[in-house]
Amino acid sequence: MADSDGEYQANDGSDDExxxxxxxxxxxxxxxxxxxSKGQRRAxxxxxxxxxxxxxxxxxxxxxxxETAEAKKRARLMKDTTPLQxxxxxxxxxxxxxxxxxxxxxxxxNRHELTMAYTREFVREYFEQNPISQLGIIGMxxxxxxxxxxxxxxxxxxxxxxxxxxxxxxxxxxxxxxALEMCRGALFHAPSHGTREVLIVYGALMSSDPGDIHETIxxxxxxRIRVSVVGISAQVAICAELCAKTNGGDGxxxxxxxxxxxxxxxxxxxxxxxxxxVTEQNNASLLMMGFPSRTMATGDTINYCACHNRPTRxxxxxxxxxxxxCRLPAECPGCSLTLILSTHLxxxxxxxxxxxxxxxxxxxxxxxxxxxxxxxxxxxxxxxxLAEHAPVGLSESARYACEVCGNxxxxxxxxxxxxxxxxxxxxxxxxxxxxxxxxDVDGTVLQTNGSASAMEIDS
Numbered sequence: 001m002a003d004s005d006g007e008y009q010a011n012d013g014s015d016d017e018x019x020x021x022x023x024x025x026x027x028x029x030x031x032x033x034x035x036x037s038k039g040q041r042r043a044x045x046x047x048x049x050x051x052x053x054x055x056x057x058x059x060x061x062x063x064x065x066x067e068t069a070e071a072k073k074r075a076r077l078m079k080d081t082t083p084l085q086x087x088x089x090x091x092x093x094x095x096x097x098x099x100x101x102x103x104x105x106x107x108x109x110n111r112h113e114l115t116m117a118y119t120r121e122f123v124r125e126y127f128e129q130n131p132i133s134q135l136g137i138i139g140m141x142x143x144x145x146x147x148x149x150x151x152x153x154x155x156x157x158x159x160x161x162x163x164x165x166x167x168x169x170x171x172x173x174x175x176x177x178x179a180l181e182m183c184r185g186a187l188f189h190a191p192s193h194g195t196r197e198v199l200i201v202y203g204a205l206m207s208s209d210p211g212d213i214h215e216t217i218x219x220x221x222x223x224r225i226r227v228s229v230v231g232i233s234a235q236v237a238i239c240a241e242l243c244a245k246t247n248g249g250d251g252x253x254x255x256x257x258x259x260x261x262x263x264x265x266x267x268x269x270x271x272x273x274x275x276x277x278v279t280e281q282n283n284a285s286l287l288m289m290g291f292p293s294r295t296m297a298t299g300d301t302i303n304y305c306a307c308h309n310r311p312t313r314x315x316x317x318x319x320x321x322x323x324x325x326c327r328l329p330a331e332c333p334g335c336s337l338t339l340i341l342s343t344h345l346x347x348x349x350x351x352x353x354x355x356x357x358x359x360x361x362x363x364x365x366x367x368x369x370x371x372x373x374x375x376x377x378x379x380x381x382x383x384x385x386l387a388e389h390a391p392v393g394l395s396e397s398a399r400y401a402c403e404v405c406g407n408x409x410x411x412x413x414x415x416x417x418x419x420x421x422x423x424x425x426x427x428x429x430x431x432x433x434x435x436x437x438x439x440d441v442d443g444t445v446l447q448t449n450g451s452a453s454a455m456e457i458d459s
Contacts, residue, residue: 048269055458059381088348089194089287090133090273093183094119096200098141101233102203107260111203111232112170114260118280119201120159124265129271129281131344132329134194136186138179139165142172143208145179145275151186153329174202176238177209184223193287196225199270203232217242226274228253251389290319290339306333355422358414360369361399369399369408374417374425377410405430 102112119137126135137153137158149161156192187196198220207213220227220242227246229239235256243254245384257263297303297313305326315324316339323334330339354371361369363382371378380398401409407426409417417424 013033016441018275032145071137088132088273088352089191090130090132091187091194092133092197092199093136093138093151093186093188094122094199095138095140095145095179095183096201097174097232098139098146098165098168098170098202099172099174099204100170101174104203107232107257107263111268113166114263115203115232116162116166117199118264120162121264123155123158123162123186123272125268127153129347130273131347132338132340134190137161138182138186140174140179141170143178145175145182147182153331154327156327173206173208174204175209176200176202176207176242177211177213177216180213180220181229182353184225187223187225195274195276198225198227198265199272200227200229200239201232201267202229202236203237204438205233207236207238213238217245220246226253229255230263231256231262260372288337289345290341291339292316292319292328292339295324348409355418355424356403358400358402358409359420360395361397361401361408363397365401366397366408368397372410372413373407377412379408379410383425402426410444 009193068355083156095205096115098112102110102115104111107114119223123135132153134151134153135155135158137148139146139148148165149158152158180198183198187198189197225246227242229243230252231239232254235254240251242256244251247253255266257266293316294314296365302311302313303315303324304310305315306323307325307327307330310326312324312326316328316330317324318334318337318339319330320337321332321334323332325332325339328339328341329344331337332339338427367381368380369379382397395411400411400414401408405424405426407424413425
């Protein structure tokens with residue numbers, strides 16, 4: 001019996017019929033006959049992407065996609081690193097669709113559970129990137145807007161409130177107008193030096209509104225509130241109009257999620273503060289902040305925190321009125337003074353001056369480095385095989401150089417420096433132009449003694 005996956009043999013018929021029915025040879029036939037000729041076309045199934053090769057199983061049995069360092073590097077290179085004026089004190093209201101449309105299972109396990117999981121991740125990342133900002137969460141179900149968590153700067157409060165809503169089934173119709181009116185009330189007392197933003201995760205194709213939503217949109221524009229929408233279904237005309245009118249005609253703030261990973265990326269992109277438009281710029285003004293120190297209760301005494309009225313032995317005392325709060329950043333309940341740590345302010349400042357992308361190092365310049373400057377991981381040595389099979393779009397020598405200090409780094413340190421540190425280790429440790437043996441920077445004296453160095457603090 002003839003092989004079922006062999007070449008097609010035409011017993012009868014003309015040459016034209018044979019040409020119409022000719023198929024590509026099988027793997028076994030190709031392996032015996034050698035490589036295909038130069039003019040022969042490859043079959044479509046030969047270039048198929050094997051998605052199962054980039055999947056792995058979590059501890060709970062679910063499947064997740066593996067993000068390689070190369071893929072994350074390519075995605076970051078597509079972003080613009082131009083320094084822009086941004087608002088580092090943000091006031092954001094997250095609106096979640098909890099209507100019947102979120103019960104669909106086109107996103108596994110369903111839209112509601114996936115959105116809740118990504119919302120918890122968004123809350124953590126939002127306060128990691130914007131530690132001195134505020135966040136509130138609102139839900140849409142049964143034709144009304146429900147308040148999930150009030151405007152607060154404590155991520156633990158939001159995560160605790162979200163836990164109670166995870167197990168509730170989505171039901172009813174969403175009301176975009178009611179949600180926008182509640183967002184206006186939550187952002188009404190936001191100070192002028194902070195941004196007013198609304199992020200809506202919308203899964204339905206309709207909105208059950210009690211009145212004219214265009215009047216609400218006009219009120220949102222008057223209150224200088226920016227609205228962004230992440231759609232899970234098809235594009236909705238009223239959402240596109242809402243985003244365009246509240247963002248100065250820019251419709252790029254309305255995006256449709258294509259799959260699970262795309263939905264996560266769209267949500268996490270909002271953690272970066274938006275650029276300030278020229279018409280929104282205010283006159284320079286001073287903002288009073290307090291930087292309290294952590295204190296412990298003396299002896300067997302127990303104090304109460306003014307933010308939660310809970311007993312505690314440690315906390316932070318307001319530098320103005322002396323009220324005690326248990327966590328920072330926070331707003332003093334007694335005098336409304338913003339209380340933060342210096343590290344919070346430093347983490348918010350990196351958005352204004354993003355770290356420039358590092359350039360690829362060719363083999364011609366790779367000889368002056370043998371290991372990564374940050375983690376001391378050995379670099380590969382030049383060989384003809386590595387030079388011929390270098391990955392497309394990445395450094396052929398596996399080295400990435402900072403254009404300021406000129407040091408070479410590996411791809412892992414490249415990602416860590418741009419996504420976590422937001423500073424170049426080589427530039428931070430650079431002492432060029434400083435006299436040998438001594439470097440005075442901000443009241444510190446650095447004394448070098450050969451390869452070792454010791455730092456002394458002036459008293």
